[in-house]
Amino acid sequence: MTEVRVTNLTKSFKKKQVLNHINFEISTGVVGLLGRNGAGKTTLMKLIATLLKQDTGEILINQIATTEVRKARALIGYLPQNFQFYRNMRVEDALIYLGLLSEIKATILTDRVEELLVKLNLTQYRNYKIKELSGGLKQRVGIAQALLNDPQVLIVDEPTVGLDPEERDNFRQLIGKLGTQRVVIFSTHIVEDIAHISDQLLILENGSLVFKGKTSDFAKRPEQLEPKYLALIRGERDANF
Structure with a gap:
């Protein structure tokens, strides 16, 4: 089982405090980060x-501190909100190139790319240029x-911003499957995303953790919640805040 422990975490940019003494522990599964x-x-x-350094506090992944950057990064995969693909590269070539940039051994990389193309239902698109893919397929390449x-x-x-309803549903199912083997931290402001796939939940409000x-x-626990969070309980479609 994978565990992530965050203790007394703070972060400020100039004079603005963005995170205020955050504390939580999460384990294998899909963790919804809502706010x-x-x-x-x-x-x-x-x-x-x-990718950033905290002002105070500690982040441990299976007892490895994220300040031990090389060791920690070997445990982490990251898909940012605005991931910039190589638009004119073909899917398979882009994955191989990104793997080489990540210093994955060439003897391992080819088999790993093939495995992920199959796992993410991308085999038929391997020779497509990134710019030829739909938003949902681009996100699958990003996950790969x-x-x-x-x-x-x-x-x-x-990850679901800008996707049509069918692509969003497909992507949720994919995230749910990936969470059976690892910690998946899935950030969104769309309540329905969280309601469908997360088994653990963190809610941030103005840099503070208001639910874990x-x-x-x-x-x-509706009596402890502000009205804006009740949409999750009611199961409103596409509720956001």
Whole structure:
């Protein structure tokens, strides 16, 4: 089982505090990170992914601190919200190129790319240029690059933004399957995404963690919640805040 432990985490940019003494533990499964735009979701994910350095506090992935950057990155896969693909490269070539940039051994990389093309239903698109793919297929390629090193922690930032309803449903199912083998941290401001696939839930509001626990427990505590969170309990389609 993979575990991520965050203790007393803070982060500021200039004089603005973006994260305020965050504490939580999560384990294997899909962890929904819910919050309105500007709540601190992306900053938290970048800190876990070692792309930013915290002001105070500690992040441990299976007891390895993210300050040990090389060791931690071997455990992490990351799909940012605005992942920039090589538009004129073919899918297979782009994955091989990104794997080489990540210093994955060439003897391993070819087999790994083939495995991911099959796993993510991309084999028929392997020779398509990235610019020829739909939004949902581009996100699948993004997930493939994040899985190249077979990470124990997969971090996915707002992956369903801009997808049509069918692509969104397909992507949710994919994330759910990936969460059976690793920690998947899935950030969104769309409540329906969380309701469908997450088993653990974190809610950020103005840089503070206002809820942490099982998604199933969330609906049992309505008296502790602000009205804007009740959409999750009611199961409103595409509710967001």
